[in-house]
Structures are given as C-alpha cells and as structure tokens.
Amino acid sequence: MKRTKRLMGLILMLGSSSMFAQLDEVGKMLTAGTADANKLVSAYLEPWGKGFAYGLSNGWYNTANTHGLLGFDITLTTTIASIPSAMKTYDLATKGLTVLSYSSPSTGPTIAGSKSDGPELTYTQKVTLPDNSQQDVSVKFKMPGGLNVPIVPTMALQAGIGLPKGTEIMGRYMPTLKIGDYGKLGMWGVGIKHDLKQWIPVVNKVPFWSMSFLLSYTSFKTSVSGEFLTPDPNQFYTSGLNMNVYKDQKVELSASALNASLLLSTNIPIFNVYAGLGLVSPSSKLKVSGAFPVPDTPKALDVQNSVSNNEPVKLGVKNIIDPINATLASKAAFKATVGFRLKLALLTIHGDYSVIDKYNLFSAGLGISFR
Numbered sequence: 001m002k003r004t005k006r007l008m009g010l011i012l013m014l015g016s017s018s019m020f021a022q023l024d025e026v027g028k029m030l031t032a033g034t035a036d037a038n039k040l041v042s043a044y045l046e047p048w049g050k051g052f053a054y055g056l057s058n059g060w061y062n063t064a065n066t067h068g069l070l071g072f073d074i075t076l077t078t079t080i081a082s083i084p085s086a087m088k089t090y091d092l093a094t095k096g097l098t099v100l101s102y103s104s105p106s107t108g109p110t111i112a113g114s115k116s117d118g119p120e121l122t123y124t125q126k127v128t129l130p131d132n133s134q135q136d137v138s139v140k141f142k143m144p145g146g147l148n149v150p151i152v153p154t155m156a157l158q159a160g161i162g163l164p165k166g167t168e169i170m171g172r173y174m175p176t177l178k179i180g181d182y183g184k185l186g187m188w189g190v191g192i193k194h195d196l197k198q199w200i201p202v203v204n205k206v207p208f209w210s211m212s213f214l215l216s217y218t219s220f221k222t223s224v225s226g227e228f229l230t231p232d233p234n235q236f237y238t239s240g241l242n243m244n245v246y247k248d249q250k251v252e253l254s255a256s257a258l259n260a261s262l263l264l265s266t267n268i269p270i271f272n273v274y275a276g277l278g279l280v281s282p283s284s285k286l287k288v289s290g291a292f293p294v295p296d297t298p299k300a301l302d303v304q305n306s307v308s309n310n311e312p313v314k315l316g317v318k319n320i321i322d323p324i325n326a327t328l329a330s331k332a333a334f335k336a337t338v339g340f341r342l343k344l345a346l347l348t349i350h351g352d353y354s355v356i357d358k359y360n361l362f363s364a365g366l367g368i369s370f371r
Helices: 002-020 023-032 034-056 243-248 300-308
Strands: 072-082 089-091 107-109 120-128 134-142 151-163 167-179 183-195 209-226 249-266 271-289 291-296 316-321 324-329 333-344 347-356 359-370
Touching: 023 034, 023 134, 023 291, 034 072, 034 151, 034 209, 034 249, 034 271, 034 324, 034 359, 072 347, 120 300, 151 183, 243 249, 243 291, 249 333, 271 347, 333 359
Parallel strands: none
Antiparallel strands: 072 151, 072 359, 089 107, 120 134, 151 167, 167 183, 183 209, 209 249, 249 271, 271 324, 271 333, 291 316, 333 347, 347 359
16 A cells, blocks of 8 residues: 555656746746736646646546445556647737736747747836936846646546445545655545436346446645745845745645546446546646745845946845745536446456547556445
8 A cells, every 4th residue: 555655646746746847947937026927827837737637537437337335446547638739839929918028929838848948028127227317127037948748647546335326435535745855745535426327217127238427526735845936146136135035935736626427338247348428627726835036126225336336237126925826727628538447356457538628638547346
C-alpha cells in the first residue's frame, strides 16, 4: 500500500509539477498588478487546468454492472489527458488587457505549447524628475514559453462495495503527502452507482448486459511554499525593502470534477465492453498568496541619485498581498467513453477512451473484484 501511495503521489505530482515548473515565469506576470496578471495566468495555464480536472473525472467505472450485497473491488487507474492543438496557443488581443501593452504578433504558446517565448509585454509609468519634467519608465518581460508536453497525467486508487437494491458506493482517498521540495498534495472522492435496468419492465429480463447511473465527485489539492518572486534590482529600486517578506510566498492548486453519467456494458464471463455518456462539471483554480512585489512610483531621492549619477531611472516597488486567484476550468462539458474489461478470476484489467471538450482521455488500470 505504501508503494501504491508513493506511485500515486508521483503521478499526480508529475501532473501538477508542470505548473509549478513555470512558477518563476508566471511570477513575471505580476509586473502590472493583479488585474492583467489573472488574465495572463488563466490564458497560459488553462489547457493544463482543464486537462487535470477532466482526468480526475475518469476511472470511476469499468462496467455498468453493480456489486451484489457486500461485493467489493479495489482498482487503480491511470489517465492521460491529451491537450488539443487549439489549446497550445493563446491570443492576447482577446484577453482584454487594461494596463500592459504587447508586441506583435499577439499570439504565444500556452504551458502545453512550444518552448519558444511568447509576446513581449510592457508596463509604462510616468516618473517625475528633479526638474519637474516627466519621463516614461518602462518594465518589459516576455510571456514564458511552453513545456512542449501536451499531456496531463492523473492517477486514482479507489474501492467500491455493494449495498442492497443494486446500489454501489465508491471512495477515493490519498492522505496529504509531502513530496520532497515540491510541496504537498492530497486527494479524495466519493461516488455512487445504481442499477437502472432492474426498474425497467421486460428489459430487466434480457440477460448479458447492464445499465446503471453514476454520480461521482473527486477533489485534489496541492501547494508549494517558498520564495518565487523578488524585485529585480536592474528594473526596480530596492533600497530600504525588507526582502524577508518574500520568503513566505505560496502557490496552491485545487482541482475537482463532478461526474453524472449513464453507463452500459455487456455482462458475460471474462471479456466485456462498456460505454458511458454524461456531464462533467470541472473546477480548477490557482491561488498565489503572500507578499509579492509590483511596480510603484519611485522615491524622489532614488530618482535624484540616478539622475545625478547619469544612470537609468527605474521604478519603485510596493507589495501586494494574495495577488492571484485565477480560474483555469469551470465550464461543464459532455463526456463520452468506450472501453473494455478483462476479468481473470479476481483480477480485472481495463482500458478506455473518452472525449470531452476536444480533449482525448486515455485510461488503463487493474484491480481485484469480487461480486
């Protein structure tokens, strides 16, 4: 069990680490404060956020048949969500930026796209000089390149047990784990499956197939703490700043999926096929908390010193608290699934393919089952 828990932690961390690997780059999006930063973060990370939430909706079933009273199964499923090509780029012209200006072309790679840099963005502020004239001072940064990894992996270990009247309850759970220097993560989920065929006259007499309804919910959270963004002294005046306030920055990712599906499957010995059609309501959010530096009007003394020393005038710094709360996935979508299940005594092996919102999901797993 400990090895399985570690494997689950590794697979889930591989999925979430794609986002964490870009933290330094994402931090640059705070250059103009929170309004534009939330838009940029959503545009860049949305493909990953959707893929992760969609992946959490998978693995809840590999048959429409329900357990008999006190029948049970324990199943481990891995899912790979393939991000569609259209989600590998974004266009800043459609994001409604209010403070930042950007270079042409306005398109760039999302986290799933190519490793080439995105558009250059500029924040400009007027600074009053010692002679009371004003000068435009700008801070520039480029949107980060992608990872060129258009997949998001997830994994779930779950158990199910049969109740009276063709009802089965299921649960997923992974206690909060600390994964080295990456942070910590945890997951839980609950589900219920009910035999519908038994309530349909005549149809309930036809053998060799099953029909049921599934309702399930999965929740995943991960977080990492550290020092992700500090003022760049080449662009900002940093004299007098307390740099220790940046050591308690934190990034939290939460994702969940509510799944309601109609299930059909054959019900014969050894080999069966199954299908599902339903609605998935995903949620994926990125929250950045702690103190983070953003541009501000510089101190007159700093400007005076720069002018006197014939050095470039820079911007000042102010700290904002809890700057980002970005929604990466929230829109419900229909999901269709087809798959197969092989049962050898108590051992089950399954694999399936799902499509949802132009994402392709591929799942495979094994378990033990006693019906």
